[in-house]
Amino acid sequence: MEITVLGAAREVGRSAFLVRSMDSKVLLDFGVQLTKEPTFPIHVSPKDIDGILLSHAHLDHSGAIPLFYISGNTNLYTTEVTLELTKILIEDFLKISGFYLPFEYIDLLSMIKSTHKLKFNEKVSIKGFDATFLEASHVPGGASILLESSKGRLLYTGDINSRGSLLLRGANTNFGELDAIITESTYAMTDHPNGEDVEKEFINFAKEVIERGGTLLVPAFSVGRAQEMACVLKKHNFPYPVAMDGMALKVNDVLFRYQEYLKDSSLFRKSMESVEFITSWSQRKRLVKTPSVIISPAGMLVGGAAVFYNSEVSKKPKNAIAIVSYQIPGTPGRTLLEKRVAIINGKPRKVKAEVRQFDFSSHSGRKELFDMIKRIKGSPKVFTVHGEKESCIKFAEEIKSYFGLDAIAPKAGNTYII
Ligand SMILES: [Zn+2]
Ligand SMILES: [Zn+2]
Structure with missing residues:
Protein backbone atom coordinates (compact mmCIF):
# COMPACT_ATOMS: atom_id res chain seq x y z
CA MET A 1 0.00 0.00 0.00
CA ASP A 191 -5.00 17.12 28.19
CA HIS A 192 -8.67 18.00 28.45
CA PRO A 193 -10.07 18.73 31.91
CA ASN A 194 -12.93 16.66 33.34
CA GLY A 195 -16.08 17.22 31.22
CA GLU A 196 -18.47 17.66 34.16
CA ASP A 197 -16.20 20.35 35.69
CA VAL A 198 -16.12 22.29 32.41
CA GLU A 199 -19.93 22.12 32.17
CA LYS A 200 -20.32 23.53 35.70
CA GLU A 201 -17.75 26.24 35.11
CA PHE A 202 -19.59 27.28 31.92
CA ILE A 203 -23.01 27.28 33.62
CA ASN A 204 -21.73 29.39 36.52
CA PHE A 205 -20.16 31.86 34.13
CA ALA A 206 -23.36 32.11 32.04
CA LYS A 207 -25.42 32.77 35.20
CA GLU A 208 -22.95 35.40 36.42
CA VAL A 209 -23.09 37.30 33.09
CA ILE A 210 -26.89 37.28 32.93
CA GLU A 211 -27.30 38.20 36.59
CA ARG A 212 -25.19 41.33 36.04
CA GLY A 213 -27.54 42.25 33.17
CA GLY A 214 -25.27 41.07 30.34
CA THR A 215 -25.65 38.98 27.22
CA LEU A 216 -23.44 35.96 26.65
CA LEU A 217 -22.46 35.11 23.08
CA VAL A 218 -21.38 31.52 22.47
CA PRO A 219 -19.92 31.26 18.96
CA ALA A 220 -20.36 27.57 18.14
CA PHE A 221 -20.01 25.33 15.11
CA SER A 222 -23.41 24.66 13.58
CA VAL A 223 -22.70 20.93 13.38
CA GLY A 224 -22.65 19.41 16.85
CA ARG A 225 -21.19 22.04 19.15
CA ALA A 226 -24.23 24.36 18.96
CA GLN A 227 -26.57 21.50 19.90
CA GLU A 228 -24.17 20.24 22.58
CA MET A 229 -24.16 23.66 24.26
CA ALA A 230 -27.98 23.65 24.30
CA CYS A 231 -27.81 20.17 25.91
CA VAL A 232 -25.33 21.39 28.55
CA LEU A 233 -27.65 24.25 29.50
CA LYS A 234 -30.69 21.95 29.62
CA LYS A 235 -28.93 19.26 31.65
CA HIS A 236 -28.13 21.84 34.33
CA ASN A 237 -31.67 23.33 34.25
CA PHE A 238 -30.36 26.72 33.19
CA PRO A 239 -33.02 29.20 34.36
CA TYR A 240 -32.49 32.04 31.84
CA PRO A 241 -33.41 32.51 28.14
CA VAL A 242 -31.33 30.67 25.53
CA ALA A 243 -31.47 31.46 21.81
CA MET A 244 -29.98 29.72 18.80
CA ASP A 245 -29.34 31.23 15.40
CA GLY A 246 -27.94 30.59 11.95
CA MET A 247 -27.11 27.34 10.22
CA ALA A 248 -27.37 25.45 13.50
CA LEU A 249 -31.15 25.46 12.93
CA LYS A 250 -30.79 23.54 9.65
CA VAL A 251 -28.54 21.05 11.42
CA ASN A 252 -31.18 20.61 14.17
CA ASP A 253 -33.66 19.49 11.49
CA VAL A 254 -31.23 16.82 10.26
CA LEU A 255 -30.54 15.56 13.78
CA PHE A 256 -34.28 15.27 14.50
CA ARG A 257 -34.42 12.84 11.54
CA TYR A 258 -31.37 10.81 12.62
CA GLN A 259 -31.75 10.60 16.39
CA GLU A 260 -30.19 7.11 16.46
CA TYR A 261 -26.83 8.85 15.84
CA LEU A 262 -27.15 10.73 19.15
CA LYS A 263 -26.18 9.50 22.61
CA ASP A 264 -29.26 10.82 24.41
CA SER A 265 -32.00 11.74 21.97
CA SER A 266 -34.39 12.66 24.78
CA LEU A 267 -31.98 15.29 26.20
CA PHE A 268 -31.53 16.60 22.64
CA ARG A 269 -35.30 16.95 22.12
CA LYS A 270 -35.83 18.59 25.52
CA SER A 271 -33.00 21.06 24.96
CA MET A 272 -34.43 22.04 21.57
CA GLU A 273 -37.84 22.66 23.17
CA SER A 274 -36.37 25.20 25.58
CA VAL A 275 -34.40 27.19 23.02
CA GLU A 276 -35.74 30.19 21.08
CA PHE A 277 -34.90 29.87 17.38
CA ILE A 278 -33.83 33.16 15.79
CA THR A 279 -34.70 33.74 12.16
CA SER A 280 -35.22 37.51 11.73
CA TRP A 281 -33.23 40.72 12.15
CA SER A 282 -35.82 42.19 14.51
CA GLN A 283 -35.27 39.18 16.81
CA ARG A 284 -31.48 39.60 16.56
CA LYS A 285 -31.54 43.30 17.40
CA ARG A 286 -33.79 42.66 20.40
CA LEU A 287 -31.67 39.76 21.56
CA VAL A 288 -28.36 41.66 21.87
CA LYS A 289 -30.06 43.94 24.41
CA THR A 290 -31.60 41.05 26.39
CA PRO A 291 -29.81 39.24 29.21
CA SER A 292 -29.61 35.81 27.60
CA VAL A 293 -27.33 33.18 26.10
CA ILE A 294 -26.97 33.34 22.30
CA ILE A 295 -25.62 30.22 20.61
CA SER A 296 -24.63 31.04 17.05
CA PRO A 297 -22.27 29.87 14.29
CA ALA A 298 -19.64 30.38 13.03
CA GLY A 299 -17.57 28.74 15.73
CA MET A 300 -14.42 30.72 14.83
CA LEU A 301 -16.33 33.90 13.95
CA VAL A 302 -15.40 33.62 10.27
CA GLY A 303 -18.98 34.31 9.15
CA GLY A 304 -22.60 33.71 9.98
CA ALA A 305 -24.82 35.49 12.51
CA ALA A 306 -22.10 35.26 15.19
CA VAL A 307 -20.26 38.09 13.39
CA PHE A 308 -23.20 40.47 13.96
CA TYR A 309 -23.64 39.33 17.57
CA ASN A 310 -19.92 39.76 18.22
CA SER A 311 -19.90 43.33 16.90
CA GLU A 312 -22.74 44.24 19.28
CA VAL A 313 -22.00 42.10 22.35
CA SER A 314 -18.29 43.00 22.41
CA LYS A 315 -19.04 46.72 22.95
CA LYS A 316 -20.06 46.47 26.63
CA PRO A 317 -18.13 45.22 29.66
CA LYS A 318 -21.24 43.63 31.23
CA ASN A 319 -21.49 41.27 28.23
CA ALA A 320 -19.30 38.26 27.57
CA ILE A 321 -18.14 35.88 24.86
CA ALA A 322 -17.53 32.21 25.64
CA ILE A 323 -15.13 30.45 23.29
CA VAL A 324 -16.10 26.77 23.37
CA SER A 325 -14.04 25.16 20.62
CA TYR A 326 -10.62 24.98 18.99
CA GLN A 327 -9.67 28.20 17.14
CA ILE A 328 -7.40 27.78 14.11
CA PRO A 329 -4.51 30.32 14.13
CA GLY A 330 -5.35 33.28 11.91
CA THR A 331 -9.13 33.10 12.40
CA PRO A 332 -11.08 36.00 14.00
CA GLY A 333 -11.87 33.67 16.93
CA ARG A 334 -8.18 33.09 17.66
CA THR A 335 -7.47 36.85 17.38
CA LEU A 336 -10.28 37.54 19.85
CA LEU A 337 -8.89 34.99 22.27
CA GLU A 338 -5.25 36.10 22.06
CA LYS A 339 -5.56 39.86 21.61
CA ARG A 340 -9.05 40.72 22.86
CA VAL A 341 -9.67 42.35 19.51
CA ALA A 342 -12.70 41.90 17.24
CA ILE A 343 -12.47 42.34 13.48
CA ILE A 344 -15.51 44.47 12.59
CA ASN A 345 -15.97 45.28 8.87
CA GLY A 346 -12.35 44.30 8.31
CA LYS A 347 -11.05 46.66 11.03
CA PRO A 348 -9.75 45.68 14.47
CA ARG A 349 -11.66 47.00 17.50
CA LYS A 350 -10.84 46.52 21.19
CA VAL A 351 -13.30 44.17 22.87
CA LYS A 352 -14.84 45.49 26.10
CA ALA A 353 -16.85 42.35 26.87
CA GLU A 354 -15.31 39.63 29.02
CA VAL A 355 -13.81 36.78 26.97
CA ARG A 356 -13.49 33.32 28.54
CA GLN A 357 -12.44 30.00 27.04
CA PHE A 358 -14.03 26.65 27.95
CA ASP A 359 -12.53 23.33 26.92
CA PHE A 360 -15.53 21.54 25.36
CA SER A 361 -13.45 19.71 22.85
ZN1 LIG B 1 -13.87 18.10 12.25
ZN1 LIG C 1 -10.76 18.60 11.09
Whole structure:
Protein backbone atom coordinates (compact mmCIF):
# COMPACT_ATOMS: atom_id res chain seq x y z
CA MET A 1 0.00 0.00 0.00
CA GLU A 2 1.13 3.55 -0.68
CA ILE A 3 -0.02 6.75 1.05
CA THR A 4 0.46 10.21 -0.44
CA VAL A 5 -0.20 13.11 1.92
CA LEU A 6 -2.05 15.87 0.05
CA GLY A 7 -2.86 18.15 3.01
CA ALA A 8 -3.32 18.43 6.81
CA ALA A 9 0.45 17.94 7.07
CA ARG A 10 1.66 19.87 10.12
CA GLU A 11 -1.49 22.01 9.89
CA VAL A 12 -5.20 21.84 10.72
CA GLY A 13 -7.08 22.14 7.45
CA ARG A 14 -7.36 20.69 3.92
CA SER A 15 -7.26 17.06 5.10
CA ALA A 16 -6.64 14.80 2.08
CA PHE A 17 -4.81 11.49 1.63
CA LEU A 18 -4.39 9.37 -1.47
CA VAL A 19 -4.12 5.63 -0.84
CA ARG A 20 -3.03 3.20 -3.53
CA SER A 21 -3.05 -0.58 -3.46
CA MET A 22 -2.03 -2.33 -6.72
CA ASP A 23 -4.10 -0.51 -9.37
CA SER A 24 -6.80 0.82 -6.97
CA LYS A 25 -6.69 4.42 -5.77
CA VAL A 26 -8.95 6.06 -3.21
CA LEU A 27 -8.98 9.38 -1.43
CA LEU A 28 -9.58 9.82 2.28
CA ASP A 29 -11.21 13.27 2.62
CA PHE A 30 -10.52 16.26 0.39
CA GLY A 31 -11.03 19.42 2.45
CA VAL A 32 -10.17 23.10 2.34
CA GLN A 33 -7.94 25.27 4.50
CA LEU A 34 -10.18 28.13 5.57
CA THR A 35 -7.86 30.44 7.48
CA LYS A 36 -7.89 33.32 5.00
CA GLU A 37 -8.42 32.67 1.30
CA PRO A 38 -9.49 29.02 0.91
CA THR A 39 -6.58 26.80 -0.11
CA PHE A 40 -6.94 23.30 -1.46
CA PRO A 41 -5.05 20.03 -1.11
CA ILE A 42 -2.39 19.06 -3.67
CA HIS A 43 -4.09 18.36 -6.98
CA VAL A 44 -5.02 14.86 -8.11
CA SER A 45 -6.64 14.01 -11.39
CA PRO A 46 -10.29 12.89 -10.89
CA LYS A 47 -9.98 10.23 -13.58
CA ASP A 48 -7.30 8.43 -11.52
CA ILE A 49 -9.56 7.99 -8.49
CA ASP A 50 -11.78 4.95 -7.85
CA GLY A 51 -13.61 6.46 -4.89
CA ILE A 52 -13.58 9.23 -2.29
CA LEU A 53 -14.25 8.34 1.34
CA LEU A 54 -15.43 11.20 3.52
CA SER A 55 -14.93 10.96 7.30
CA HIS A 56 -17.21 13.82 8.40
CA ALA A 57 -18.96 16.98 7.30
CA HIS A 58 -16.54 19.72 8.40
CA LEU A 59 -15.25 21.76 5.46
CA ASP A 60 -11.61 21.10 6.34
CA HIS A 61 -12.42 17.49 5.32
CA SER A 62 -15.21 17.88 2.75
CA GLY A 63 -14.97 21.37 1.25
CA ALA A 64 -12.95 20.57 -1.90
CA ILE A 65 -14.75 17.36 -2.92
CA PRO A 66 -17.06 19.12 -5.44
CA LEU A 67 -13.93 19.72 -7.58
CA PHE A 68 -14.24 16.06 -8.64
CA TYR A 69 -17.67 16.62 -10.19
CA ILE A 70 -16.86 19.48 -12.55
CA SER A 71 -16.17 17.03 -15.34
CA GLY A 72 -16.73 13.61 -13.82
CA ASN A 73 -18.69 11.59 -11.31
CA THR A 74 -16.33 9.80 -8.93
CA ASN A 75 -18.13 7.61 -6.36
CA LEU A 76 -18.31 9.19 -2.92
CA TYR A 77 -18.79 7.06 0.21
CA THR A 78 -19.90 8.46 3.55
CA THR A 79 -22.51 8.05 6.29
CA GLU A 80 -26.05 9.20 5.58
CA VAL A 81 -25.88 11.96 8.23
CA THR A 82 -22.52 13.23 6.96
CA LEU A 83 -23.96 13.58 3.47
CA GLU A 84 -26.83 15.77 4.71
CA LEU A 85 -24.61 17.91 6.92
CA THR A 86 -21.96 18.28 4.20
CA LYS A 87 -24.62 19.54 1.80
CA ILE A 88 -25.60 22.27 4.29
CA LEU A 89 -21.98 23.30 4.91
CA ILE A 90 -20.88 23.38 1.26
CA GLU A 91 -24.04 25.24 0.20
CA ASP A 92 -23.17 27.87 2.79
CA PHE A 93 -19.51 27.87 1.73
CA LEU A 94 -20.62 28.66 -1.84
CA LYS A 95 -22.92 31.42 -0.61
CA ILE A 96 -20.77 33.25 1.93
CA SER A 97 -17.19 32.48 1.05
CA GLY A 98 -16.72 35.85 -0.69
CA PHE A 99 -13.82 34.29 -2.61
CA TYR A 100 -13.79 32.78 -6.04
CA LEU A 101 -14.41 29.06 -5.70
CA PRO A 102 -13.45 26.81 -8.58
CA PHE A 103 -16.75 24.88 -8.43
CA GLU A 104 -20.46 25.68 -8.44
CA TYR A 105 -23.74 24.54 -6.91
CA ILE A 106 -24.37 22.18 -9.81
CA ASP A 107 -21.12 20.32 -8.97
CA LEU A 108 -22.37 19.90 -5.40
CA LEU A 109 -25.58 18.38 -6.79
CA SER A 110 -23.60 15.91 -8.94
CA MET A 111 -21.57 15.04 -5.86
CA ILE A 112 -24.74 14.24 -3.90
CA LYS A 113 -26.04 12.06 -6.76
CA SER A 114 -22.77 10.10 -6.80
CA THR A 115 -22.84 9.36 -3.07
CA HIS A 116 -23.23 5.89 -1.55
CA LYS A 117 -24.80 6.31 1.88
CA LEU A 118 -23.43 4.01 4.56
CA LYS A 119 -24.15 3.15 8.16
CA PHE A 120 -21.50 2.66 10.86
CA ASN A 121 -19.74 -0.72 10.68
CA GLU A 122 -21.12 -1.49 7.22
CA LYS A 123 -18.37 -2.84 4.91
CA VAL A 124 -18.24 -1.63 1.30
CA SER A 125 -15.99 -2.82 -1.55
CA ILE A 126 -14.29 -0.21 -3.72
CA LYS A 127 -12.22 -1.92 -6.40
CA GLY A 128 -9.25 -3.46 -4.52
CA PHE A 129 -10.31 -2.09 -1.10
CA ASP A 130 -12.83 -2.95 1.58
CA ALA A 131 -13.82 0.11 3.61
CA THR A 132 -15.61 0.25 6.98
CA PHE A 133 -16.83 3.44 8.65
CA LEU A 134 -16.41 3.32 12.45
CA GLU A 135 -18.18 5.73 14.81
CA ALA A 136 -15.71 8.56 15.62
CA SER A 137 -17.97 10.72 17.81
CA HIS A 138 -16.42 14.09 16.83
CA VAL A 139 -19.63 15.30 15.09
CA PRO A 140 -22.91 13.54 14.25
CA GLY A 141 -22.24 10.97 11.52
CA GLY A 142 -18.46 11.39 11.92
CA ALA A 143 -16.39 8.29 11.19
CA SER A 144 -12.93 6.83 11.28
CA ILE A 145 -12.25 4.80 8.15
CA LEU A 146 -10.72 1.33 8.07
CA LEU A 147 -9.26 0.42 4.66
CA GLU A 148 -8.35 -3.20 3.98
CA SER A 149 -6.69 -4.59 0.87
CA SER A 150 -4.61 -7.65 0.09
CA LYS A 151 -1.64 -5.41 1.00
CA GLY A 152 -2.68 -4.54 4.54
CA ARG A 153 -4.96 -2.70 6.98
CA LEU A 154 -4.90 1.08 7.28
CA LEU A 155 -6.93 3.11 9.76
CA TYR A 156 -7.61 6.81 9.25
CA THR A 157 -8.96 8.35 12.46
CA GLY A 158 -10.48 11.41 10.77
CA ASP A 159 -11.32 13.75 13.66
CA ILE A 160 -11.96 11.52 16.64
CA ASN A 161 -13.25 11.87 20.19
CA SER A 162 -12.88 8.81 22.39
CA ARG A 163 -14.56 10.45 25.37
CA GLY A 164 -17.80 11.34 23.62
CA SER A 165 -19.95 14.27 24.73
CA LEU A 166 -23.45 14.98 26.02
CA LEU A 167 -24.57 14.74 22.39
CA LEU A 168 -22.52 11.80 21.06
CA ARG A 169 -21.29 8.40 22.20
CA GLY A 170 -17.49 7.92 22.50
CA ALA A 171 -15.55 6.75 19.45
CA ASN A 172 -15.13 3.09 18.54
CA THR A 173 -11.37 2.50 18.78
CA ASN A 174 -11.38 -1.28 18.39
CA PHE A 175 -9.17 -1.18 15.33
CA GLY A 176 -7.61 -4.64 15.74
CA GLU A 177 -4.25 -5.30 14.09
CA LEU A 178 -3.06 -2.50 11.82
CA ASP A 179 -0.25 -1.99 9.32
CA ALA A 180 -0.65 1.79 9.40
CA ILE A 181 -2.64 4.51 11.11
CA ILE A 182 -3.13 8.13 10.06
CA THR A 183 -4.07 9.88 13.28
CA GLU A 184 -5.22 13.39 14.03
CA SER A 185 -2.98 15.33 16.45
CA THR A 186 -5.09 18.41 17.28
CA TYR A 187 -4.70 18.01 21.07
CA ALA A 188 -1.71 15.65 21.18
CA MET A 189 0.07 18.06 23.55
CA THR A 190 -2.94 19.05 25.67
CA ASP A 191 -5.00 17.12 28.19
CA HIS A 192 -8.67 18.00 28.45
CA PRO A 193 -10.07 18.73 31.91
CA ASN A 194 -12.93 16.66 33.34
CA GLY A 195 -16.08 17.22 31.22
CA GLU A 196 -18.47 17.66 34.16
CA ASP A 197 -16.20 20.35 35.69
CA VAL A 198 -16.12 22.29 32.41
CA GLU A 199 -19.93 22.12 32.17
CA LYS A 200 -20.32 23.53 35.70
CA GLU A 201 -17.75 26.24 35.11
CA PHE A 202 -19.59 27.28 31.92
CA ILE A 203 -23.01 27.28 33.62
CA ASN A 204 -21.73 29.39 36.52
CA PHE A 205 -20.16 31.86 34.13
CA ALA A 206 -23.36 32.11 32.04
CA LYS A 207 -25.42 32.77 35.20
CA GLU A 208 -22.95 35.40 36.42
CA VAL A 209 -23.09 37.30 33.09
CA ILE A 210 -26.89 37.28 32.93
CA GLU A 211 -27.30 38.20 36.59
CA ARG A 212 -25.19 41.33 36.04
CA GLY A 213 -27.54 42.25 33.17
CA GLY A 214 -25.27 41.07 30.34
CA THR A 215 -25.65 38.98 27.22
CA LEU A 216 -23.44 35.96 26.65
CA LEU A 217 -22.46 35.11 23.08
CA VAL A 218 -21.38 31.52 22.47
CA PRO A 219 -19.92 31.26 18.96
CA ALA A 220 -20.36 27.57 18.14
CA PHE A 221 -20.01 25.33 15.11
CA SER A 222 -23.41 24.66 13.58
CA VAL A 223 -22.70 20.93 13.38
CA GLY A 224 -22.65 19.41 16.85
CA ARG A 225 -21.19 22.04 19.15
CA ALA A 226 -24.23 24.36 18.96
CA GLN A 227 -26.57 21.50 19.90
CA GLU A 228 -24.17 20.24 22.58
CA MET A 229 -24.16 23.66 24.26
CA ALA A 230 -27.98 23.65 24.30
CA CYS A 231 -27.81 20.17 25.91
CA VAL A 232 -25.33 21.39 28.55
CA LEU A 233 -27.65 24.25 29.50
CA LYS A 234 -30.69 21.95 29.62
CA LYS A 235 -28.93 19.26 31.65
CA HIS A 236 -28.13 21.84 34.33
CA ASN A 237 -31.67 23.33 34.25
CA PHE A 238 -30.36 26.72 33.19
CA PRO A 239 -33.02 29.20 34.36
CA TYR A 240 -32.49 32.04 31.84
CA PRO A 241 -33.41 32.51 28.14
CA VAL A 242 -31.33 30.67 25.53
CA ALA A 243 -31.47 31.46 21.81
CA MET A 244 -29.98 29.72 18.80
CA ASP A 245 -29.34 31.23 15.40
CA GLY A 246 -27.94 30.59 11.95
CA MET A 247 -27.11 27.34 10.22
CA ALA A 248 -27.37 25.45 13.50
CA LEU A 249 -31.15 25.46 12.93
CA LYS A 250 -30.79 23.54 9.65
CA VAL A 251 -28.54 21.05 11.42
CA ASN A 252 -31.18 20.61 14.17
CA ASP A 253 -33.66 19.49 11.49
CA VAL A 254 -31.23 16.82 10.26
CA LEU A 255 -30.54 15.56 13.78
CA PHE A 256 -34.28 15.27 14.50
CA ARG A 257 -34.42 12.84 11.54
CA TYR A 258 -31.37 10.81 12.62
CA GLN A 259 -31.75 10.60 16.39
CA GLU A 260 -30.19 7.11 16.46
CA TYR A 261 -26.83 8.85 15.84
CA LEU A 262 -27.15 10.73 19.15
CA LYS A 263 -26.18 9.50 22.61
CA ASP A 264 -29.26 10.82 24.41
CA SER A 265 -32.00 11.74 21.97
CA SER A 266 -34.39 12.66 24.78
CA LEU A 267 -31.98 15.29 26.20
CA PHE A 268 -31.53 16.60 22.64
CA ARG A 269 -35.30 16.95 22.12
CA LYS A 270 -35.83 18.59 25.52
CA SER A 271 -33.00 21.06 24.96
CA MET A 272 -34.43 22.04 21.57
CA GLU A 273 -37.84 22.66 23.17
CA SER A 274 -36.37 25.20 25.58
CA VAL A 275 -34.40 27.19 23.02
CA GLU A 276 -35.74 30.19 21.08
CA PHE A 277 -34.90 29.87 17.38
CA ILE A 278 -33.83 33.16 15.79
CA THR A 279 -34.70 33.74 12.16
CA SER A 280 -35.22 37.51 11.73
CA TRP A 281 -33.23 40.72 12.15
CA SER A 282 -35.82 42.19 14.51
CA GLN A 283 -35.27 39.18 16.81
CA ARG A 284 -31.48 39.60 16.56
CA LYS A 285 -31.54 43.30 17.40
CA ARG A 286 -33.79 42.66 20.40
CA LEU A 287 -31.67 39.76 21.56
CA VAL A 288 -28.36 41.66 21.87
CA LYS A 289 -30.06 43.94 24.41
CA THR A 290 -31.60 41.05 26.39
CA PRO A 291 -29.81 39.24 29.21
CA SER A 292 -29.61 35.81 27.60
CA VAL A 293 -27.33 33.18 26.10
CA ILE A 294 -26.97 33.34 22.30
CA ILE A 295 -25.62 30.22 20.61
CA SER A 296 -24.63 31.04 17.05
CA PRO A 297 -22.27 29.87 14.29
CA ALA A 298 -19.64 30.38 13.03
CA GLY A 299 -17.57 28.74 15.73
CA MET A 300 -14.42 30.72 14.83
CA LEU A 301 -16.33 33.90 13.95
CA VAL A 302 -15.40 33.62 10.27
CA GLY A 303 -18.98 34.31 9.15
CA GLY A 304 -22.60 33.71 9.98
CA ALA A 305 -24.82 35.49 12.51
CA ALA A 306 -22.10 35.26 15.19
CA VAL A 307 -20.26 38.09 13.39
CA PHE A 308 -23.20 40.47 13.96
CA TYR A 309 -23.64 39.33 17.57
CA ASN A 310 -19.92 39.76 18.22
CA SER A 311 -19.90 43.33 16.90
CA GLU A 312 -22.74 44.24 19.28
CA VAL A 313 -22.00 42.10 22.35
CA SER A 314 -18.29 43.00 22.41
CA LYS A 315 -19.04 46.72 22.95
CA LYS A 316 -20.06 46.47 26.63
CA PRO A 317 -18.13 45.22 29.66
CA LYS A 318 -21.24 43.63 31.23
CA ASN A 319 -21.49 41.27 28.23
CA ALA A 320 -19.30 38.26 27.57
CA ILE A 321 -18.14 35.88 24.86
CA ALA A 322 -17.53 32.21 25.64
CA ILE A 323 -15.13 30.45 23.29
CA VAL A 324 -16.10 26.77 23.37
CA SER A 325 -14.04 25.16 20.62
CA TYR A 326 -10.62 24.98 18.99
CA GLN A 327 -9.67 28.20 17.14
CA ILE A 328 -7.40 27.78 14.11
CA PRO A 329 -4.51 30.32 14.13
CA GLY A 330 -5.35 33.28 11.91
CA THR A 331 -9.13 33.10 12.40
CA PRO A 332 -11.08 36.00 14.00
CA GLY A 333 -11.87 33.67 16.93
CA ARG A 334 -8.18 33.09 17.66
CA THR A 335 -7.47 36.85 17.38
CA LEU A 336 -10.28 37.54 19.85
CA LEU A 337 -8.89 34.99 22.27
CA GLU A 338 -5.25 36.10 22.06
CA LYS A 339 -5.56 39.86 21.61
CA ARG A 340 -9.05 40.72 22.86
CA VAL A 341 -9.67 42.35 19.51
CA ALA A 342 -12.70 41.90 17.24
CA ILE A 343 -12.47 42.34 13.48
CA ILE A 344 -15.51 44.47 12.59
CA ASN A 345 -15.97 45.28 8.87
CA GLY A 346 -12.35 44.30 8.31
CA LYS A 347 -11.05 46.66 11.03
CA PRO A 348 -9.75 45.68 14.47
CA ARG A 349 -11.66 47.00 17.50
CA LYS A 350 -10.84 46.52 21.19
CA VAL A 351 -13.30 44.17 22.87
CA LYS A 352 -14.84 45.49 26.10
CA ALA A 353 -16.85 42.35 26.87
CA GLU A 354 -15.31 39.63 29.02
CA VAL A 355 -13.81 36.78 26.97
CA ARG A 356 -13.49 33.32 28.54
CA GLN A 357 -12.44 30.00 27.04
CA PHE A 358 -14.03 26.65 27.95
CA ASP A 359 -12.53 23.33 26.92
CA PHE A 360 -15.53 21.54 25.36
CA SER A 361 -13.45 19.71 22.85
CA SER A 362 -14.87 17.32 20.27
CA HIS A 363 -11.37 15.93 19.71
CA SER A 364 -9.57 13.35 21.81
CA GLY A 365 -7.09 14.96 24.20
CA ARG A 366 -3.51 13.86 24.79
CA LYS A 367 -4.45 11.02 27.14
CA GLU A 368 -7.11 9.61 24.79
CA LEU A 369 -4.79 9.78 21.76
CA PHE A 370 -2.04 7.90 23.60
CA ASP A 371 -4.55 5.33 24.94
CA MET A 372 -5.79 4.79 21.38
CA ILE A 373 -2.26 4.17 20.05
CA LYS A 374 -1.46 1.87 22.99
CA ARG A 375 -4.50 -0.34 22.23
CA ILE A 376 -3.58 -0.99 18.58
CA LYS A 377 -2.37 -4.51 17.84
CA GLY A 378 0.61 -5.18 15.59
CA SER A 379 3.30 -2.59 14.93
CA PRO A 380 1.74 -0.06 12.60
CA LYS A 381 3.52 2.79 10.89
CA VAL A 382 2.02 5.97 12.41
CA PHE A 383 1.38 9.23 10.55
CA THR A 384 0.58 12.21 12.78
CA VAL A 385 -1.47 14.83 10.91
CA HIS A 386 -4.18 17.45 11.50
CA GLY A 387 -2.42 19.43 14.23
CA GLU A 388 -0.28 22.53 14.59
CA LYS A 389 3.30 21.86 13.44
CA GLU A 390 4.80 21.32 16.91
CA SER A 391 1.98 18.96 17.95
CA CYS A 392 2.40 16.72 14.90
CA ILE A 393 6.20 16.55 15.27
CA LYS A 394 6.25 16.03 19.05
CA PHE A 395 3.43 13.46 18.91
CA ALA A 396 5.37 11.39 16.35
CA GLU A 397 8.57 11.61 18.44
CA GLU A 398 6.75 10.51 21.59
CA ILE A 399 5.02 7.58 19.86
CA LYS A 400 8.43 6.47 18.62
CA SER A 401 10.04 6.63 22.05
CA TYR A 402 7.12 5.26 24.16
CA PHE A 403 5.89 2.49 21.86
CA GLY A 404 8.86 1.87 19.54
CA LEU A 405 6.67 2.39 16.50
CA ASP A 406 7.79 3.97 13.26
CA ALA A 407 6.05 7.35 13.55
CA ILE A 408 6.27 10.33 11.18
CA ALA A 409 4.83 13.84 11.01
CA PRO A 410 4.59 13.83 7.21
CA LYS A 411 5.03 16.78 4.90
CA ALA A 412 2.53 17.59 2.14
CA GLY A 413 3.42 15.88 -1.12
CA ASN A 414 5.35 13.00 0.46
CA THR A 415 4.55 9.39 -0.43
CA TYR A 416 5.14 6.49 1.95
CA ILE A 417 5.10 2.75 1.36
CA ILE A 418 3.55 0.66 4.13
ZN1 LIG B 1 -13.87 18.10 12.25
ZN1 LIG C 1 -10.76 18.60 11.09
